[in-house]
Amino acid sequence: MEHTIADPLGTGRRRVVVTGAGGQLGRALVEAFAGDDVGALGHSDWDVTRPAPKGLEAGLVLHAAAWTDVDAAEGDPQGAAAVNVGGTANAAGLGAPLVYFSSDYVFDGRKGAPYVESDPPNPLSAYGRSKAHGEAAAGEDAWIVRSSWLFGPTGHNFVRAMLRLGREREEVAVVDDQVGAPTYVGHLAEAVRELVELPRGVWHVAAEGECTWFEFASAIFEEARIECRVRPISTEELDRPAPRPAYSVLRSERGEAPRLPHWRDGLRTCLKRLGALT
């Protein structure tokens, strides 16, 4: 089924509402949809656990607001669900086509091969459960975009954390027994523009390639020419509150799915934006 996006205000441009517009993906979406009439709503503009601001109109909703602290969700699963499930229901309540961003953490990681859209979710963590329930709250009339290991030039993410730690320390310890596909938010945001011309439903949209966090950290230091040793450790040694899937690479089994560049290309693009590529 083909879809076109409504133009409720008759401006000739789509009215695109971005929730969580201050987050790393939210910012990339605002950039990627700059040719449209974008309403960028940060946390203080709309706490999505509350009903939408009065008079908010949308032809398309890009719902990037979320509780993303995976470990904190273990201690406050209801808080995470209020944002990721209740907040998604409120975003869907705007009545416009909705893009919901979901996660590789809806899978248990035991498949040992890339996950495709038809694989059954089985989240290990409170965060993963909230994201899976959020998929249901987004409703039938949504694009459910599952992606993984997001990073970008702003916000809290692994690349920015490693750049900081690598400059401060001689050695960092990084887990070497979780495999995923680090995805650059700019590449994901561009792919969303393609995706909203495609039928709704579940789509896996993540970078090409795969690596462990240890390999990713090593690549960051290599590309940014930072002299810092990376010591591989196990997930058990790191001892974080939330369990994480050991293997959570996402691939699409849908022929028309947008294809993203390799994670290493995403890394270089991100480092260039940060002025950290030498």
Ligand SMILES: NC(=O)c1ccc[n+]([C@@H]2O[C@H](COP(=O)([O-])OP(=O)(O)OC[C@H]3O[C@@H](n4cnc5c(N)ncnc54)[C@H](OP(=O)(O)O)[C@@H]3O)[C@@H](O)[C@H]2O)c1
């Ligand atoms: N990060 C990843 O590795 C990853 C992987 C797969 C999927 N995803 C999904 O991708 C989406 C975007 O993630 P991201 O990495 O861009 O996360 P992010 O940088 O943490 O951004 C999330 C944004 O949501 C806001 N927010 C939190 N609670 C809110 C509320 N109640 N009402 C309104 N806004 C609220 C946050 O604001 P404050 O900072 O003020 O709280 C933040 O600006 C999320 O759905 C996430 O689950 C992320």
